[in-house]
Amino acid sequence: MRRALCPGTFDPVTSGHLDIIVRASALFDEIVVGVALSPDKGGGPIFSVEERCGFIEVATAHLGNVVVQPFDTLLVDFAQKMDARAIIKGLRAVTDFEREFQMAQLNYRLDESIETMFIMSIPEYAYLSSSAVKEIARHGGSVRGLVPDVVCEALAARLKQSL
Numbered sequence: 001m002r003r004a005l006c007p008g009t010f011d012p013v014t015s016g017h018l019d020i021i022v023r024a025s026a027l028f029d030e031i032v033v034g035v036a037l038s039p040d041k042g043g044g045p046i047f048s049v050e051e052r053c054g055f056i057e058v059a060t061a062h063l064g065n066v067v068v069q070p071f072d073t074l075l076v077d078f079a080q081k082m083d084a085r086a087i088i089k090g091l092r093a094v095t096d097f098e099r100e101f102q103m104a105q106l107n108y109r110l111d112e113s114i115e116t117m118f119i120m121s122i123p124e125y126a127y128l129s130s131s132a133v134k135e136i137a138r139h140g141g142s143v144r145g146l147v148p149d150v151v152c153e154a155l156a157a158r159l160k161q162s163l
C-alpha cells in the first residue's frame with residue numbers, strides 16, 4: 001500500500017490545506033494527516049490537538065482513504081511509524097519556499113528513505129493561512145469559504161468565549 005503523510009499544525013485547518021489533502025488522496029492509497037502538537041508555535045495553538053484532528057476528520061470524511069493522527073515527535077520518525085514513504089507539503093507563494101526547502105533538506109538528512117514532495121497551491125488559496133484566518137475572525141470578518149464549515153462554527157464559538 002502506498003501511504004503518504006500530510007503534516008502540519010492545522011490551527012485550524014483551512015480550505016487550502018484541504019485542497020492539498022484531497023489532491024494527495026487521489027495520488028496515494030492512503031493519506032495520514034499528521035497533526036503536530038506544536039505547543040510553542042505562534043504563542044500556542046488556539047485549538048487543542050484533539051479539536052484540530054476532529055475538524056480534519058469531519059472535513060475529510062467523504063474521502064475514504066484519509067486518517068488523522070496527532071504526533072509529537074520528529075516528523076521522519078512519525079512517517080516511519082506510519083509506514084509512509086512520502087511527506088506531502090503544500091507550497092503557496094515563494095515565501096514558503098525557504099522554510100520548506102530547509103525542512104525538506106533536514107528531513108532528508110535525518111532519513112534518506114523518505115521523500116518530501118510538494119503540491120502547488122491553487123491561486124485561490126495561495127495567500128491563505130491559518131494565522132490570517134484567525135486574525136480575520138478575531139476582528140469580526142467572515143472566514144466562510146476560507147475554512148471548512150465545522151471550523152467556521154468553532155472559531156465563532158471560541159472567539160465568543162474569549163470576549
Ligand code: PNS
Nearest residue numbers: 007008009010036073074075103106107
Ligand atoms: O503547519 P506547520 O506549522 O508549518 O507544520 C510544521 C511541521 C509540523 C510540519 C514541522 O514543524 C515539523 O515537522 N514538526 C515536527 C518536528 C520535526 O521533525 N522538526 C524538524 C523538521 S526539520
